[in-house]
Amino acid sequence: xxxxxxxxxxxxxxxxxxxxxxxxxxxxxxxxxxxxxxxxxxxxxxxxxxxxxxxxxxxxxxxxxxxxxxxxxxxxxxxxxxxxxxxxxxxxxxxxxxxxxxxxxxxxxxxxxxxxxxxxxxxxxxxxxxxxxxxxxxxxxxxxxxxxxxxxxxxxxxxxxxxxxxxxxxxxxxxxxxxxxxxxxxxxxxxxxxxxxxxxxxxxxxxxxxxxxxxxxxxxxxxxxxxxxxxxxxxxxxxxxxxxxxxxxxxxxxxxxxxxxxxxxxxxxxx
Amino acid sequence: xxxxxxxxxxxxxxxxxxxxxxxxxxxxxxxxxxxxxxxxxxxxxxxxxxxxxxxxxxxxxxxxxxxxxxxxxxx
Numbered sequence: 001x002x003x004x005x006x007x008x009x010x011x012x013x014x015x016x017x018x019x020x021x022x023x024x025x026x027x028x029x030x031x032x033x034x035x036x037x038x039x040x041x042x043x044x045x046x047x048x049x050x051x052x053x054x055x056x057x058x059x060x061x062x063x064x065x066x067x068x069x070x071x072x073x074x075x076x077x078x079x080x081x082x083x084x085x086x087x088x089x090x091x092x093x094x095x096x097x098x099x100x101x102x103x104x105x106x107x108x109x110x111x112x113x114x115x116x117x118x119x120x121x122x123x124x125x126x127x128x129x130x131x132x133x134x135x136x137x138x139x140x141x142x143x144x145x146x147x148x149x150x151x152x153x154x155x156x157x158x159x160x161x162x163x164x165x166x167x168x169x170x171x172x173x174x175x176x177x178x179x180x181x182x183x184x185x186x187x188x189x190x191x192x193x194x195x196x197x198x199x200x201x202x203x204x205x206x207x208x209x210x211x212x213x214x215x216x217x218x219x220x221x222x223x224x225x226x227x228x229x230x231x232x233x234x235x236x237x238x239x240x241x242x243x244x245x246x247x248x249x250x251x252x253x254x255x256x257x258x259x260x261x262x263x264x265x266x267x268x269x270x271x
Numbered sequence: 272x273x274x275x276x277x278x279x280x281x282x283x284x285x286x287x288x289x290x291x292x293x294x295x296x297x298x299x300x301x302x303x304x305x306x307x308x309x310x311x312x313x314x315x316x317x318x319x320x321x322x323x324x325x326x327x328x329x330x331x332x333x334x335x336x337x338x339x340x341x342x343x344x345x346x
Contacts, residue, residue: 198330
């Protein structure tokens with residue numbers, strides 16, 4: 001719903017600005033428009049190859065190519081490129097061990113994949129490409145919601161598979177006074193079912209708000225021209241640094257929360 | 272009231288969620304500094320938690336921003 005909203009909002013606003021404002025047809029939402037490059041119809045569904053698909057393919061290919069290239073030697077003493085790869089591996093491995101315990105290491109590959117995917121999409125969105133423009137895959141809620149639902153359903157299934165009926169002890173925390181239990185259980189159930197929403201909206205809102213803000217400040221630079229534009233331009237450099245930090249942080253937060261949810265499912269009995 | 276005006280006022284009010292996010296981020300960094308100055312040797316180990324808290328607090332404010340955008344563009 002919100003995904004369609006952005007496309008329609010962006011289209012409506014471009015049409016509006018062209019009609020009303022005249023001179024500057026600037027719209028901070030224009031960067032979220034999805035363009036169909038290769039229209040494909042599949043069983044009545046629109047499965048076109050869009051700019052979103054192109055960025056996903058680029059990001060995934062970049063990550064795979066980097067890992068393949070840096071690990072081609074696979075030496076005991078790492079080269080510079082190899083140590084970057086090993087650093088990212090160690091970073092995620094430590095995160096999984098700390099938050100989900102050693103039992104969580106069985107699910108390390110999927111968490112590493114999710115982290116690298118989100119990180120690559122966030123960082124690739126920071127780079128405007130000549131001829132293609134700029135697009136952030138994770139600034140569309142349909143992408144982040146699909147990721148979050150995948151994580152949430154997967155984690156729930158793991159919990160039920162591991163613990164059977166005992167999994168539902170997750171909603172009945174031990175050590176709570178009996179008269180508070182009905183209230184606490186309801187809150188726990190609600191918080192469990194809002195997890196995919198909060199997980200997806202957190203990433204989507206951060207990316208969308210950040211890129212809208214960058215576009216607005218970029219328009220200040222253009223609007224003030226060569227004489228006055230230096231002030232917002234220097235501010236823009238700082239904002240860019242903040243956005244790169246947030247691009248990394250949100251990938252980290254997404255992965256950490258996945259680990260925490262996984263930990264809940266793996267250790268549901270010991271709650 | 273004109274529905275369009277009500278929509279704009281509602282979107283503006285929804286952005287007040289950012290007040291809470293601002294307070295939250297201030298509390299997180301303030302308390303981290305307080306703790307870090309009392310026990311500087313323990314501070315580096317808690318840096319990931321600081322960033323996690325910052326990101327979570329910031330995201331809560333952005334939920335309000337999303338509501339503002341839904342009000343503006345869906346209704």
